[in-house]
Amino acid sequence: MEPYIRMVGITKKFPGVVANDSVNFEVYKGEIHALLGENGAGKTTLMRVLYGLYRPDAGKIYVNGNEVKIGSPTEALRLGIGMVHQHFSLIPYFTVAENVAIGLGSWRNGLEIEKIKAMIKDVSEDLGLYVNPDAYVHQLSVGERQRVEIIKMLVRGVNVLILDEPTSALTPQESQQLFNVLKRMKDGGRGVVLITHKMYEVMEVADRVTVLRRGRVVLNALKGEISEKALVEAMVGKEVILGSPEKRSVPQKGALSVEGLVVKGDRGEVAVNGISFVVRGGEIVGIAGVAGNGQRELVEAIFGMRKAVSGKITVDGVDITNKDIRDRVSAGLELIPEDRLGTAVIPKLSLFQNAILHERWWDPYSKMGVLSISKARDLAKRIINSFGVATPNEQVQAGSLSGGNIQKFVVGRSMARGARYLIAVNPTAGLDVAATDSVRKTLVEFRNSGGAVLLVSEDLDELLSLSDRLYVIYRGKLVKEFLPQFDRLAIGEAMMGGQQ
Amino acid sequence: MNISGIAIAVVLATFPSAIPIWLAALGETVDQASGVLDLGVEGIMLMGAIAAFVVDYFYHSALIAFIVAGLVGLAFSAVHAFISITLNGDQVVSGTALWFIGWGLSGVIYAAYFGLAITPPSVPTIGSINIPVLTSLPIVGKVLFGESPLFYISILITIALWSIMFRTQFGLNLRSVGENPLVAEVMGVSPVIYRYVSVLFGGFMAGLAGAYLTVGLTGSFYFDMTAGMGFIAVALVYFGKWNPWRVSVGAVIFGLVYALSAELESIYTSVPYQFFSMWPYIATLLIILAVGKSAHAPDALTMPYVRE
Missing domain, CATH: 3.40.50.300 (P-loop containing nucleotide triphosphate hydrolases)
Structure with a gap:
């Protein structure tokens, strides 16, 4: 199968650091691809390149087999690539439907909120992404806001959704719900990129995993082929002791x-x-x-x-x-x-x-x-x-x-x-x-x-x-x-x- | 003069006094909804006032005078747009500069054309539109159906602006730029274009407001004739919570305060007139106190948008 997205030899330098060093990365439709690495390993940078927020210093990007230049998030969205950032980009004093509607139609059009609501219902119902389209975003919980972000992308018809550390502010229950949504998206034929540094997330939902360390790909494998220990080792490059430190001392x-x-x-x-x-x-x-x-x-x-x-x-x-x-x-x-x-x-x-x-x-x-x-x-x-x-x-x-x-x-x-x-x-x-x-x-x-x-x-x-x-x-x-x-x-x- | 006579005089003067702040505040509403504060309204109004006066004096066309005043306002606000949007400068500093330039330049232009005259030059005012039959109704007839054309234009603009801001894709995009330009840009909305359009529109409206003062209301120009109206317009936008309807209501309330203070000033001549002319400014303070923090201002108001 041809990957939907193929990034080849991506290099991105910032003053004093090489954030990505000839990185190859592929996303297939119908697959959840975990992008794993420590902070500063270059995961977010790589995905920002793909989303048009950064321009790579070298390397090529292919979407559906065609070479593309992605100069802005708008272009990325047009190519079917969406991203949900760690800090949500929602307007708190707009309703859910209004947030979804920003920039959606031609500026000459009237604003048909009912139509937007129908679109929201359309993309979200099967996935179990329930939110009230009339609620103001500032009234929503973190988990709900994240759902709005995902809906925003789905309404724009993305084929690949990138999520940057999506569970960092969620409760265990909310994380579980999110994973279910991601799995359903995958089953519906979409590709998902999950940026994370949490091992259990990889083990739980990913089909494929790429590990970045200091801007380089150190491992790329199907999940079934690799152990958790090997992943941690690839990530940090040395054995770390996971687990709780000694408990209890006398008050x-x-x-x-x-x-x-x-x-x-x-x-x-x-x-x-x-x-x-x-x-x-x-x-x-x-x-x-x-x-x-x-x-x-x-x-x-x-x-x-x-x-x-x-x-x-x-x-x-x-x-x-x-x-x-x-x-x-x-x-x-x-x-x-x-x-x-x-x-x-x-x-x-x-x-x-x-x-x-x-x-x-x-x-x-x-x-x-x-x-x-x-x-x-x-x-x-x-x-x-x-x-x-x-x-x-x-x-x-x-x-x-x-x-x-x-x-x-x-x-x-x-x-x-x-x-x-x-x-x-x-x-x-x-x-x-x-x-x-x-x-x-x-x-x-x-x-x-x-x-x-x-x-x-x-x-x-x-x-x-x-x-x-x-x-x-x-x-x-x-x-x-x-x-x-x-x-x-x-x-x-x-x-x-x-x-x- | 009896009480009802005073009341009638005040009511008749309310809308004419409201129109300049009304027009300017509607423009500023759009300005601020896109995230740009234009404190230069006062200066732009003065530039509009002198431009309209000069044009009408020499070419005898009120219509052309208004159009030119609007365009002068637009050109003037383009300076503010360039500094605050393209150069990411400080909006307060740039707006204040605009105010001072307009304040001084309008006076200089006036002096250059007309010098010092014992009888100041004047132009005929545009008068009012009298809607037949309805105008002859007692009191309300004159107030509602015998107003300056600008009164009806203000109402139309209010309706149009409200519809555009809250019932079109353009308006949603515009407000999203004022709330969070980065979010807007990612969704394919150009903050730069929307902000330019808004600031230029605000300038055009302030120009019209100034033209109304000379060509519409008084028929003459004098130095610093706005006397703070531009700033009251800015304050009104807060009172109106960035909604054209509420802004309009506020403008009419201020028209009433202006009319009342002017009327009382002419009756109680023994009281220093300054006592009455300070009322609108006191009303401004009271309004800002009352509105306080309850209003949600656009989140990105006064924030330059710097792309990563």
Whole structure:
């Protein structure tokens, strides 16, 4: 069988990196092709080339046997190639039908929403892709939004759909639903490219797998021909130890305690509705939940970025409910925020400047309002060395590092400060296997040395492998507490609002 | 003068006072719906006003005066379009520059043509359309059926704009560019084209609004005659939540405030006139306070679109 898409010898260079190095890649109709690799391996770059977002420096693309040049996503769509990005490209204040309709007909046409709705129904019903076409996108869950994205592509008649890490923000149930949709699409004769770094997804849905490492294809095989271990090896190029680090340590004195916390969300709604819990030194307490159930507001209230309407937050018995962030930090609280470039570091400042963001007021980094650059640089060097941050030196801009190295730096900074209470929000989201491993090890070591960690994560595997206890948050409330051995299915159900 | 006499005078003056802000605000609505804030409306209106005045003074055609004013507004806004869309410049800075240029240049042009005269030159105003029979109805007859042609044109444009923005593919594409130009582009909609069209249209409308001030309403030009109307038009777009109908309602409310303050100013001559002329601006502040954050502005408003 002739592949629908054939990419031959694709090379794409960015300043200082070869993101794709003569890569060959094929997509067949009626097949799910997993594109596997660590972060920065070049998966997304390769697919962006195919979708017309990047122009390759060398190589050819054939669609249906004809050589094509794809200069824009519009051209890719015309060739039957669609892509669903990690960050959805939907307009929140438009309805589902309006989102689907953007750019769909000639600009001279009237807007016939009923016709659009019929088209949506047409492409989505058989696949089990249910969404209400009249709903506004901002009212939808992440899973529903993803369905809208897929529908948008299907309405445009794509033959091949590329999905970039589609399960990263989905619950296990939603992921399962998505896989069912993908399988039905495949059975309907479409081709699917699944960009992922999760092994079980490959094993579960893929027919064919291509592994990229440092921009090169290191493996290309049918799934039946290859073992999971061989895939991991191909991916990271060395044996990594998967599985949970040693559990349990003795809870120690001192605690971060939250009592009856009520917090309002951005639109004035009650986002956190009377939450109470305690995190003691020497334990990792997980918060599991579908994004948007109050996690963000909870974290922001504890760290002082958002006002608590009522309730009490204490650290070691000291009330910090209405204190400045500065006071919280000096009480030993630290945050590893979700948005690395927006909240954790200032991308345009150097690493050493970022190193003292929280300490710039205090000795020895500041004396009578004058910063000590040499002390800051020493601190940055210490963090870089102890936590294996790959960087030329401590003077480069923080934003120039890869996500994994920024995160190692951020985590290292909290450790170097001697924090005792750590709130970590999706600490490994978007990181490759090696960086994930390093961040998780740091958290566990911190816990073992008596630190307390509140781990808020959308990655259930992460929560299960790290937490000593785990709460499920649903609509602003902690609905259930779980202890090891964790029951994955029960947790998933609680996350979806069942079992109350 | 009795109360009902005042009321009638105010009501009769409401639409004529509303029309300039109305036209300008409709243009600005489209502008902003595509994601471009044009703070230069004030300057463009002044350029339209002087252009229309000069044309009508020398060529005695109100129609040509309006068309030329619209085109001058369009050309003027092209500068803003080029800076903010092609060069990705700061829209606030560019718009403010446009305001100052229009403000000064209109005065210079006036001085160049007419110099200083003891009796300022004037042109006949275009008057009003009187719809037979209906005009003779008491009060409403004069208010609704004896208005300036621009009143009816404003209503038609309001209906047309609403239909285009919310009932056509073009309008959806336009609004999607204002919400998220990247999404629009991926779906085959060119943000650059839509934004240019919108900004040029906004400029054309501001030009017409200015022409109405000279050729339609007063018959003369004087320096800074808009006195902030362009900015009120910008504020009205927020009040109107980027919907031509609501914007129109807002324009009429402002027409009422203008008419009322002008009427009271002429009655209570012992009160310094500034007391009354500040009312529209106070009303603007109140409106912005009332609307506050409740309105959803286009997400990409004032954001340049830089392609990767």
